[in-house]
Amino acid sequence: MISTAWIKRRLLSSAMIAAALCGVSQEALAQGASTEGENELEVITVTARRQTENLQSTPISITAFSGDRLEAQGITQVNRIQDFTPNLTFANIPSNSGIASNAAVYIRGIGQNDFAPTVEPGVGIYIDGVYLGRTAGGVFDLIDVNSVEVLRGPQGTLFGRNTIGGAINLTTVQPSDEFKLKADIKYGTDDRINVRGMVSGPIAEGIYAKVSGGLFSQDGYVNAPGLGKKLGNQDTKMIRGALRIAPIDSRFEATIAGDYTRDKSNGAPVTISGIDPTATGSFVTLQNFIASGFGNPADCLTAAAVGNTQCYNQRLYSKDSNYSTGRTFSDLELWSASLTASYDLTDEMQIKSITAIRRINGTFAQDRDGSNLPINHVYDDFTQKQFSQEFQFTGKALDDRLNWVTGLYFFKEKGKDLNSIDFLVVSAESGGYYDYKNWAAFAQLGYKLTDKLTLTGGLRYTQDRKDYLPDQFVKSTLAPFLVIPPGTRIVPLQTVKADVNKWTPMVNLSYQATRDFMLYATYSQGFKSGGYTQRIFPPEPSLPSFKPETVDSYEAGFKLMALDNRLRLNGAAFYTDYKDMQLLVADATRVGPFITNAGKARIQGFELETNFAPGDGWRLNAAVGLTDAKFKQLDAGVQGLTLDSKFVYVSKWTVSASGEKEIGLGDNGSLTPHVDWSYRSGFFTNANGINNPELYQPGYSVFNGNVRWQSDSKTFSLTFGVDNIADKKFRTFGDYQPSFGFFMQAYDRGRQYYVKAGFSL
Template identity: 25%
Template sequence: MRLTFVSFLLLAGTSTAALAQEANPPLIDPTPGSDDRTEETVQRSSVASDIVVTARRRQEQVQDVPIPISVVGVKELDNTGSFNVSRLQQLQPSLQFYSTNPRNSSVNIRGLGAPLGLTNDGIDQGVGVYIDQVYLSRVAAATLDFLDVQQIETLRGPQGTLYGKNTVAGAINITSKAPSFEFEGRAEVSVGNLEFKQGKASISGPLSDNVAVRLGTAVTSRRGAIFNVATGNYVNEQDNLGVRGALLWRAGDNMNFTLSGDYSRQNPECCAQIFVRLGSTQRPLNRQFDALAAAFGYEPVSRNPFDRLTDLDADLNALNVLGGVSLRGEIGLGSGTLTSVTAWRFWDWGPANDRDFTGLPVTTKSNNPTKQNQYTQEFRYAGEGKSFDYVLGVFAFYQDIHTTGIQQQGPAASRWLINPTNPLSNDPSVLNGLTANNDIRLKNFSGAIFGKLNWKITDALTLSPGVRLNYDDKVGSYVSIVTDGQGNLVPYSGGTARQAAQRDAIQPQAFRDEAFREWNVSYDGTISYKLAPDVLLYGTYAHTFKSGGLNLNGVPVVNGVVQTQLAQIAPEKVDHFEIGVKSQFWDRRVTFNVTGFWTDIKDYQAIVNNSSTSTLRGYLANAGKVRVRGIEADLSVQPTSGFTFYINGAFNDHEYVDFKNAPCPPELSGGGTGAVIGAPGVPGANSPIVCDISGQWLPGISKWAFSYGAEYSAPATIFGEPGESYVAFDANSRTKFSSNASRSIYTDIDGYTLANARVGFRTDNKLNAFLWMRNVFDKKYFDVLATTPGNTGLIAGNVGDPRTYGLTIGISF
């Protein structure tokens, strides 16, 4: 599609994502939910102090909170097409989201939170995701559509003394629209290229004088952007359905109860990682990709990933079902509010993958279906006195996970996986049908007592200490039973040469009832000073922990002995420093906030990959120390009532300070053993057993990242309806980042800029219609690059979306 003059006009103006709408009304005295008229009015006022947040478990103006917070309201989410966390990161440069499928997803803030590229049932995430004050233990929820959302707050830095789980990197606090005591509703429909279709609707109103209800739904579908020539289907599609309902009961003047439930389902043909490039390893040349492929007369359908073609021959599916029920009660007691949040949530994951990343039947099945139930209970009291306010809380969390994985090799596996010098490589029956049936179980309890005090020493000076006492109790099992194509058990060690070759492909192992139990104490302190009515200075120190855990993807087996001493992973120990200023000037038309931070983590939970094919997809170890430090700045300006612009930026200096026993990158893997280590990428050379990557980048973090945009609007009348027309633009830019746990010359992703634009017409209370275009310049980029099993040199990856465009029409009443 050529850029026309109309496309150029789309770039002339932009939209402010730095601003948000008013949060839900006060907890004790709810008022009718916000409608589009309220949203538009707040949007055009552009006064950041109008933004109400609940980051500190009470309603406050965002500029008065001494925490770096990014706030995005419903209008920005709708107008920018940010209907899940993946899209949200394009508005917030300190937020990173990576996903090869819903289970293998990670949400990071400032590059911290979860190891990039590894999902392990036995570890916790470092970024807490909360929807209506309910903690979500699985990042898979982040891939689904937002449902009837009012506002999203992203809090950067440790938040464990305010939130139920010890969120060492930050928290994403999602607030849904509340039931309204005035009848209201909204419907929105979007259509676009790639057969994109999305519908969202909500309705709310009273059932009686003291009971109100709200119902919302969202449906999204889109054709995949990758064509699979093996099946004739487009893959990596979108197929999302979500519903949410909430019932609000005003039980008294100071007593409210909200019962809510939600259900979300994703069922696309997904998720293909396709051929990107080859990178020579130290494996013998006859065991690298081109030689192995030539033995089968095989050639990938395309070696240019931006042809968006693949020939994967195994089934693909990403069935992802989540939901739950919660009951929140708020009771006014004395000088404060007692809040109880009781919740049950479930997660069902039904995948199908192609884990040899080729059109050959090497690995025909590699799936880890999972079922999870979680239960949470939180009691929290927010009170205040003459010169202080405080939050005290008790939190309990229980999680039960059962994963039943399978891995099966196909008729091409023997020639692909066994050394050609071994005669067994010419016998397809050796590995054909070789199957691992894995049973993974975890019972996870976490309990905490936490508190936060804000003591106003003077009208300008406030001290805010906090503390959290936490207990974790995890008990897990990992059992992998391996059988050959005839159903015979493959032993842990010994046996025939045939069985030894089978173990090299898939290693059986088992450990049961491994436990991790530990207490820890986290604490923090913030000092804030109102230099002027619109200028807030603050500084914070926090000492906190990310829970230890269990290696539930398996551990190494040496001479038939399962190395259970590697089953436990120590907690991360975090020391965090932060200083910042929040300011407004020019009659509050300008908001400028700056934060500097320094985070040291000892015993960082890092990914470790085994060098042999499929023996382990990955297991965790503790790196010595990592450091992330940087500066973030947010600027939003409204010089006139019809023009706004913003720019948010982040500089991030990040490195492994001490990691001497790290896994090696592919260019230093797969070779022989010996005293003399060969040059990187030289076939047949010797490889180190481990690599010292101290001083190298952490994965997934760009040194520089920006989001920016603007919007221009002017009064207009269309078909006799008065309103305003607008043209808008938003974009995000980031510099190069590493996409591998140990930085590799083959998996750095070059920096890129993604630009989006829209032009439309809206009225104050009824209609919003606009044309939109995402990735206006059709930038070719990668979301993720990944090394593949076996050190064959194959690098696979996820290519980013091409240019998309469409029309959205929203109507409110």
């Protein structure tokens, strides 16, 4: 076990190395390079504390990407930021449904992988200050992004709901008086065609507009001969617009924005990799019992039975084919609109309002057993409507020694997730209707005790109210194996409530030792509201529920700029007490997984990130993260877990490095080769908490590279690239449930080539 003291020693060692680097001769480091400003690292500004600040003066652990850096690193889909962000998992998994775009995000070991409305995400995703209440559709393409910030640790003071693990804060390009026109087209492996465009600029004095859009398509890579198509394809259309009103010499500014996305897919790229012969009470065993003429189910697993289409056996195992015959697809429609208005009350005080609505309509289905047999088929009819209103008051006082943020927040969402489930012996309706409301008041004040020492304190009070109406009943059963009258309620048709009131504090102390070196320490608390298990069978007297989960987080870090702003080195160490953790687990008495409060855990680790621009067009980046998570206590009744079990989807080590060099070609522009590498240590991919060796992904590396040519005016560009150069077929999703008895997995597409042509004014 790695101790907190060990982490502190490593952090101190890193700081000493950084200090030593500062003493290296500038001349030695700059040989053959100019010391002009263009060779310095770019200044990164962030809004992590609801105010625009320099990354290096923001005392929290944060990774930030500008739109230009995302382009340089070949990132066009939001989940790819996990490759370059320590201690982040941003996966796209179908969970317990057929959804093809579902964000499973974990920061420092805390997150959630189910999109069901009865459970909340553990990491908040925000676009232009608006919280996305559901993870459905959360793996999206980037068309006009200005910046992406990954805030690690609980953000329970300034951010909306359920940011117990952290937050991902995206901002889009805002229209201004500068005319911008950008477009690019990418063609690649499996007929990948990505077309993106944006135009932005003034339309009248003090009025500016922006329109952006994208078309993204690619063939699937998992054969589904029984369905006549390939799974894992993409067919996405997006459009976004914004109108900004900012009268000259006025204190008032407002932006009206809206977007629309349609994401259709043949289905998630899953395959069947095997069955568990020890799961004697599973549906697979029952099917093989029937197929063997009510004899020995093991007869279906012999070589002679491979051709028996009524047996569930090795004829179905594959990494690149799925033999489903039942309906399988994913269809999501998302749109949103927002009004952001601000008014400068004085030169040092501002009020800001963010009003937003968002809607998701989705239908998705999946033949989960990957066969011609009626073992496990699911269908979802999902809708969500959300409304949010936030008022922020920001300002400074006492000769700028005091800065403060305070505000009010309201969030409401309602909708349904109705699940038709067909198991071998039963057909039933599952799911239900939800209606949630969330109110909060927050404040954060930072005061300079001295010119170098700043104390910041924050507090948020939250009221979370949840009403859920389960509409679950039996449609039919297969006699004589199961006899339940049609119409029998699985759980009572009555509204259940999950209400909680919670205070979440934060205290931060930062010390600006020099202009370029800062130390800080933070205590913060976060929580995620409770809820219910949505997918239930067999019938129960009441809907199973779970309590809120909480964390107490302790963090210490440093931020350093050195070598005339050519070296950036940031690091943080953390320790987290995790209580009443909500976990998707298996239960031998239930069909399918359910969510429960599993117990207590502790998580400790660190992050270290560096950017280095030695000159002569070079740019080097590296990052390393450690997440050492361990269960401390498991509640009675939790099955399939021990104190030695590992967190799912969480790697202990995440490491990355990249390098590029801009080569001048005179009047012919420039050429920039770029290479990057990322590594993740081993992790379990099961959707629930079970650590099954069949679903373990060993540690792996991914290498990417591209070469970009830009014209001398930067107007035209042409990029050739290869993703996953070594063609590593690593697992991205896994599922095993004892009641079914088969292993389902998904793998990365593998090596992909592409060429992209761009135009920019």
